[in-house]
């Protein structure tokens with residue numbers, strides 16, 4: 001049997017350690033971007049802008065066909081809580097006493113995505 005020197009074993013351990021550190025860093029990077037911080041802007045562009053307009057002004061290409069049409073988030077969301085906005089997106093207009101012209105997204109999007117959208121919509125609703 002070949003006897004391995006203690007230095008050899010140490011070097012092997014060090015290499016393992018480096019691999020573990022790299023893995024930890026990768027995991028930490030994944031955790032640093034929690035689900036709720038997903039790209040709300042992209043989700044909005046993909047799912048909402050057609051009616052609400054790219055900036056949430058209620059002027060998307062599909063808005064003209066809706067009655068009532070989507071309003072400007074700046075006024076429509078004044079004083080509204082995160083919970084209210086989340087509910088409106090998840091359950092659609094009727095979930096918050098608004099029209100069914102606002103469709104429910106509870107089956108198309110998960111809660112983390114709806115949270116990301118809630119944050120993004122609030123950003124659109126705060127006048128710059």
Ligand code: HEC
Nearest residue numbers: 047048051066068069070071076088089098099101102117
């Ligand atoms: C088919 C068109 C349509 C799509 C797509 C749509 N909305 Fe709406 N949304 C509306 C309409 C119309 C209203 C206003 C309903 C009313 O005033 O009764 C509304 C209302 C809302 C409201 C309540 C505040 C307000 O402006 O009245 C929020 C919040 C909202 N939408 C967010 C979203 C988000 C986020 C998405 C994408 C995930 C989305 N909407 C997609 C049509 C749409």
